[in-house]
Amino acid sequence: MGNNTIHLEEAKQLLDALLEKPEGFEEYHAIEIANILKEIYRKEGSETYLSYARMIPEEHLGEVLLELPEDIKDEALNELSVSKLVDIVDELDSDDAVDLMQDIEDIDIDKEREIFSGLDQDDIEDIKLLQKYEEDEAGGLMQTELFSAHLDEQIGEAVERLKKLKREEDLDNIHQVFIIDKFDILLGVIMLEDLITYDFDKNFRVYFDKTHKMIQTVKASDGSNRVANIFENYDLVVLPVVDNQGILVGRITSDDVYDVIEERATDQIYKMAGVDDETEEDKDIVSITKKRAIWLGVNLLTAILASLIIGIFDETIQKYVALAILMPIVASMGGNAGTQSLTIMVRQIALGEMSWQEAKSSIRQEMIVAFLNGLVFALLMGVIAYFWFHDARLGIVIAMAMVINLLAAGFFGAIIPLGLKKIGTDPAIASSVLLTTVTDVLGFFAFLGLAKIILT
Numbered sequence: 339m340g341n342n343t344i345h346l347e348e349a350k351q352l353l354d355a356l357l358e359k360p361e362g363f364e365e366y367h368a369i370e371i372a373n374i375l376k377e378i379y380r381k382e383g384s385e386t387y388l389s390y391a392r393m394i395p396e397e398h399l400g401e402v403l404l405e406l407p408e409d410i411k412d413e414a415l416n417e418l419s420v421s422k423l424v425d426i427v428d429e430l431d432s433d434d435a436v437d438l439m440q441d442i443e444d445i446d447i448d449k450e451r452e453i454f455s456g457l458d459q460d461d462i463e464d465i466k467l468l469q470k471y472e473e474d475e476a477g478g479l480m481q482t483e484l485f486s487a488h489l490d491e492q493i494g495e496a497v498e499r500l501k502k503l504k505r506e507e508d509l510d511n512i513h514q515v516f517i518i519d520k521f522d523i524l525l526g527v528i529m530l531e532d533l534i535t536y537d538f539d540k541n542f543r544v545y546f547d548k549t550h551k552m553i554q555t556v557k558a559s560d561g562s563n564r565v566a567n568i569f570e571n572y573d574l575v576v577l578p579v580v581d582n583q584g585i586l587v588g589r590i591t592s593d594d595v596y597d598v599i600e601e602r603a604t605d606q607i608y609k610m611a612g613v614d615d616e617t618e619e620d621k622d623i624v625s626i627t628k629k630r631a632i633w634l635g636v637n638l639l640t641a642i643l644a645s646l647i648i649g650i651f652d653e654t655i656q657k658y659v660a661l662a663i664l665m666p667i668v669a670s671m672g673g674n675a676g677t678q679s680l681t682i683m684v685r686q687i688a689l690g691e692m693s694w695q696e697a698k699s700s701i702r703q704e705m706i707v708a709f710l711n712g713l714v715f716a717l718l719m720g721v722i723a724y725f726w727f728h729d730a731r732l733g734i735v736i737a738m739a740m741v742i743n744l745l746a747a748g749f750f751g752a753i754i755p756l757g758l759k760k761i762g763t764d765p766a767i768a769s770s771v772l773l774t775t776v777t778d779v780l781g782f783f784a785f786l787g788l789a790k791i792i793l794t
Contacts, residue, residue, distance in 0.1 A: 570599075
């Protein structure tokens with residue numbers, strides 16, 4: 339199961355064996371079972387897939403469903419009974435329970451209400467708390483399950499409480515004790531590896547020195563990008579979440595942050611290409627076609643604009659056919675140089691690493707890099723053009739045009755995303771189209787304009 343290749347019959351045999359002895363599910367990660375179900379669905383169809391899904395124990399099925407693609411997961415959520423779904427949601431951590439309830443609501447709001455009414459009061463309160471937050475907020479990523487202790491609580495009593503919670507399987511992935519005061523305000527954290535060395539007859543206050551107060555936190559209203567940045571910068575496994583008064587309300591575990599980082603990267607890639615990630619995942623041909631057509635239409639307009647620039651110099655091109663051969667080189671080099679600058683800037687903006695002072699420094703850096711590259715490739719292309727067409731003036735024209743276009747590409751590749759961010763537009767969406775327009779128009783204008791001046 340460690341690799342991505344699944345032999346269907348072997349996978350089914352494994353799943354049948356696990357269903358006979360359900361305790362065996364503990365040895366496999368949810369993604370491994372989800373991969374088997376996905377393969378069954380694709381090779382043997384919906385009925386066989388659903389028959390297996392119904393037999394998987396509730397304490398494992400919820401996590402498996404969350405690992406499945408949306409369309410396959412939705413089929414199961416449609417077919418599973420309300421009572422089974424109630425048991426499934428009850429077994430999930432609060433953050434996963436909210437995600438699954440949202441999936442159910444998206445396909446059948448009445449079923450979601452029935453399931454909600456079947457949950458116990460504690461689960462209902464946890465779900466309602468987390469549903470107050472948006473998906474891109476820290477509160478939307480956190481789970482309410484955590485282990486905390488009061489500053490004056492006896493350590494031995496806290497350890498016994500933790501043992502009981504673990505026996506009842508109410509907690510997992512516990513690496514630390516969050517220390518709170520009598521008002522539930524977070525004071526700090528004590529790692530379990532330190533806790534086991536303490537005298538259990540004493541309270542936490544005895545051991546709670548400045549070291550344990552050094553802790554990173556986020557507010558529930560903070561954005562998911564801030565959460566991801568803190569995890570990346572401080573190499574955390576768990577991050578506590580507090581409200582505006584500093585009261586501990588939950589924790590975010592690293593597995594949820596991995597999803598945020600992956601989604602952020604995927605979103606940026608899709609937007610840079612001018613496609614919509616939600617539409618692409620729906621697999622709706624009409625919707626995908628419409629979404630892509632919008633940006634293709636914009637691109638067509640920019641291409642027409644570039645063609646109009648070429649049309650201004652049609653007489654020059656007719657006199658020097660070599661210009662038509664060399665024009666794409668100037669535009670292509672400018673486009674690629676601009677894309678390099680653009681990618682760096684969009685990423686820095688997305689990660690929240692771009693202050694105004696840093697922006698000015700980045701613009702300056704991108705222009706210097708573009709200028710130096712422009713000089714190198716201008717010299718190279720000038721020599722190539724000279725030997726190719728035996729015309730020194732043509733070599734000078736393309737060399738000068740390349741320096742101008744690469745310099746412009748570096749500048750606009752850096753400034754366009756900053757400008758879009760300033761006016762409240764996502765830089766990843768429109769930057770590449772605008773940059774292509776600039777590099778094509780300026781590249782053709784510089785090349786053909788210089789040709790007209792120098793060659794005619």
